Amino acid sequence: xxxxxxxxxxxxxxxxxxxxxxxxxxxxxxxxxxxxxxxxxxxxxxxxxxxxxxxxxxxxxxxxxxxxxxxxxxxxxxxxxxxxxxxxxxxxxxxxxxxxxxxxxxxxxxxxxxxxxxxxxxxxxxxxxxxxxxxxxxxxxxxxxxxxxxxxxxxxxxxxxxxxxxxxxxxxxxxxx
Amino acid sequence: xxxxxxxxxxxxxxxxxxxxxxxxxxxxxxxxxxxxxxxxxxxxxxxxxxxxxxxxxxxxxxxxxxxxxxxxxxxxxxxxxxxxxxxxxxxxxxxxxxxxxxxxxxxxxxxxxxxxxxxxxxxxxxxxxxxxxxxxxxxxxxxxxxxxxxxxxxxxxxxxxxxxxxxxxxxxxxxxxxxxxx
Numbered sequence: 001x002x003x004x005x006x007x008x009x010x011x012x013x014x015x016x017x018x019x020x021x022x023x024x025x026x027x028x029x030x031x032x033x034x035x036x037x038x039x040x041x042x043x044x045x046x047x048x049x050x051x052x053x054x055x056x057x058x059x060x061x062x063x064x065x066x067x068x069x070x071x072x073x074x075x076x077x078x079x080x081x082x083x084x085x086x087x088x089x090x091x092x093x094x095x096x097x098x099x100x101x102x103x104x105x106x107x108x109x110x111x112x113x114x115x116x117x118x119x120x121x122x123x124x125x126x127x128x129x130x131x132x133x134x135x136x137x138x139x140x141x142x143x144x145x146x147x148x149x150x151x152x153x154x155x156x157x158x159x160x161x162x163x164x165x166x167x168x169x170x171x172x173x174x175x176x177x
Numbered sequence: 178x179x180x181x182x183x184x185x186x187x188x189x190x191x192x193x194x195x196x197x198x199x200x201x202x203x204x205x206x207x208x209x210x211x212x213x214x215x216x217x218x219x220x221x222x223x224x225x226x227x228x229x230x231x232x233x234x235x236x237x238x239x240x241x242x243x244x245x246x247x248x249x250x251x252x253x254x255x256x257x258x259x260x261x262x263x264x265x266x267x268x269x270x271x272x273x274x275x276x277x278x279x280x281x282x283x284x285x286x287x288x289x290x291x292x293x294x295x296x297x298x299x300x301x302x303x304x305x306x307x308x309x310x311x312x313x314x315x316x317x318x319x320x321x322x323x324x325x326x327x328x329x330x331x332x333x334x335x336x337x338x339x340x341x342x343x344x345x346x347x348x349x350x351x352x353x354x355x356x357x358x359x
Binding site: 102 | 209211212224227
């Protein structure tokens with residue numbers, strides 16, 4: 001009897017999951033939308049392959065895949081879209097799968113930080129901020145089993161090294177056109 | 178027998194849910210500024226700072242590790258303030274919180290409530306409620322803060338609250354609980 005119920009429940013849960021849009025799908029769907037600004041930065045652009053890193057730091061670097069940004073710029077013409085799109089992102093993020101780290105609310109705007117995966121093996125960090133004056137921004141750090149302690153070590157190593165952001169300069173050039 | 182177990186579980190779940198939901202509504206209110214820090218964030222910070230050499234940071238992490246959740250609600254709105262006061266009263270009635278101390282400073286009332294923990298220095302929950310700050314100007318733009326509600330849950334050492342408030346920029350009033358804990 002219990003088995004029957006649990007099967008029924010899990011079927012419902014599974015079917016519910018598959019019908020909701022994932023954040024990735026949302027990103028892909030809207031990358032071309034004129035209301036959005038999207039940016040996809042792979043970690044390889046940092047050009048750290050030759051840097052002097054320890055094995056742990058190298059592994060941390062490998063676990064990082066890319067940074068993903070999707071921003072909605074609010075104007076007087078797209079108020080309705082802003083409201084629907086914001087609601088869409090919020091409903092995607094409501095999924096229990098996304099573990100909430102912290103949440104902020106002030107008169108300047110709202111923000112939430114969530115992640116996917118395990119505490120010491122994070123697959124995705126999501127930062128979602130919105131301000132009713134300016135619009136919203138969805139930032140995702142994508143990777144594979146990212147270990148926060150190791151990432152910090154990597155960042156410290158980058159700071160200490162003579163890395164002068166050649167890769168980042170490329171992005172700057174690209175943005176300036 | 179089975180039924181009664183089910184009933185008890187349902188009751189506990191609803192009570193646990195209820196005690197949370199009393200303040201949850203303030204999380205998304207327009208007149209309320211809020212900060213919510215969850216256990217995973219605490220764990221994340223703790224693991225990120227594992228290799229730090231700074232003794233101050235170490236002590237902070239030690240204290241922070243005991244935290245399950247931190248909530249801060251600040252409002253400037255008078256009607257939200259009174260609503261918040263009602264919620265706090267209701268919450269105090271529904272839970273086993275006891276008053277730790279009460280401070281009156283000019284027009285400002287600061288009240289501390291605790292849920293006792295494993296020993297006299299540790300509490301499971303610390304609630305600070307500040308009202309009547311109408312005449313106090315805070316921040317660069319001289320914001321008028323009316324009411325502040327701070328809730329800390331977890332395994333909290335009252336003697337070390339000062340470390341938390343210093344590092345996290347929490348309202349200084351919270352430090353008073355520190356002295357009381359000694």
